[in-house]
Amino acid sequence: MAALRTVTTLQELRQAREALPAPVGFVPTMGYLHEGHISLARRARQECAGVVASIFVNPAQFGPNEDLAKYPRDLPRDLSLLEAAGVDLAWTPTPEVMYPPGFQTWVTVDGLAAPLEGAQRPGHFRGVATVVAKLFNAVAPQKAYFGQKDAQQAAVIRRMTGDLDFPIEIVVCPTVREADGLAMSSRNSYLSPDERQAATVIFRALSAAKAACDNGERDAETLRRVVSGMIEGEPLARMQYVSCADYDTLEELQTVTGKALLSMAVFVGKTRLIDNFVLG
Numbered sequence: 001m002a003a004l005r006t007v008t009t010l011q012e013l014r015q016a017r018e019a020l021p022a023p024v025g026f027v028p029t030m031g032y033l034h035e036g037h038i039s040l041a042r043r044a045r046q047e048c049a050g051v052v053a054s055i056f057v058n059p060a061q062f063g064p065n066e067d068l069a070k071y072p073r074d075l076p077r078d079l080s081l082l083e084a085a086g087v088d089l090a091w092t093p094t095p096e097v098m099y100p101p102g103f104q105t106w107v108t109v110d111g112l113a114a115p116l117e118g119a120q121r122p123g124h125f126r127g128v129a130t131v132v133a134k135l136f137n138a139v140a141p142q143k144a145y146f147g148q149k150d151a152q153q154a155a156v157i158r159r160m161t162g163d164l165d166f167p168i169e170i171v172v173c174p175t176v177r178e179a180d181g182l183a184m185s186s187r188n189s190y191l192s193p194d195e196r197q198a199a200t201v202i203f204r205a206l207s208a209a210k211a212a213c214d215n216g217e218r219d220a221e222t223l224r225r226v227v228s229g230m231i232e233g234e235p236l237a238r239m240q241y242v243s244c245a246d247y248d249t250l251e252e253l254q255t256v257t258g259k260a261l262l263s264m265a266v267f268v269g270k271t272r273l274i275d276n277f278v279l280g
Ligand code: AMP
Pocket: 028, 029, 030, 031, 035, 036, 037, 039, 040, 145, 146, 147, 148, 149, 150, 173, 174, 175, 176, 177, 183, 184, 185, 186
């Protein structure tokens, strides 16, 4: 196995990138890596001759009252996991590299970024789209890998990639879950043992709604109520939103006819978790 090379500055990144064979696959992350991230790196390794991963906790995508300061970090562990997954190059820029003094250019996606996470987290997708555009410009990959866990993020990035003519194929990979169904997330590390147990209600609620849909229930409000009813039954959980939306437009549905995205955000204690299933 070839050694992982780690770079921080833009100049080092560009030099190391030049030396990689095409096609190059790119996996952007915020670190504190788990099996979900690593599944993206493995997929990139299978499909590409060169693999680049980035680790950057992007301040621009956190709101003022969100968890930027306490977001979990463990760079040495992350780098050894990336090396074991066969990644060639890790880019770990600092906030000063990404947002030098005087920075004032932003990428905004209108329609797809407005509902759901966009409505609850003003400015979040502006931060995401801007940093991903910058990462894409610097890494210049042929393919980039994202997780279905963040379904709206994947939709926003796909739209931005097309709209800004990035010659990059966006690959969306399945959500990796713990044995009890909880979607893997760096934020799961915030949960106390009781909260960790309570958080399994998210997967159970999504599964119950999917079972109802598989049994012929097509009324979107009924499906949303299946989810919210189960979440309300868990004392440690508080529903922020539940959505049953058209998969492509993310507009709320009355009736599920084609592909739909059933998604939600739930507070378990103080930790905000998101998850989704695709229906139809
Ligand atoms: P993050 O570090 O949270 O920004 O995530 C980096 C990438 O990993 C994003 O494309 C996420 O959608 C993806 N990801 C995070 N958790 C999972 C998971 N449980 N399964 C699959 N992909 C994931």
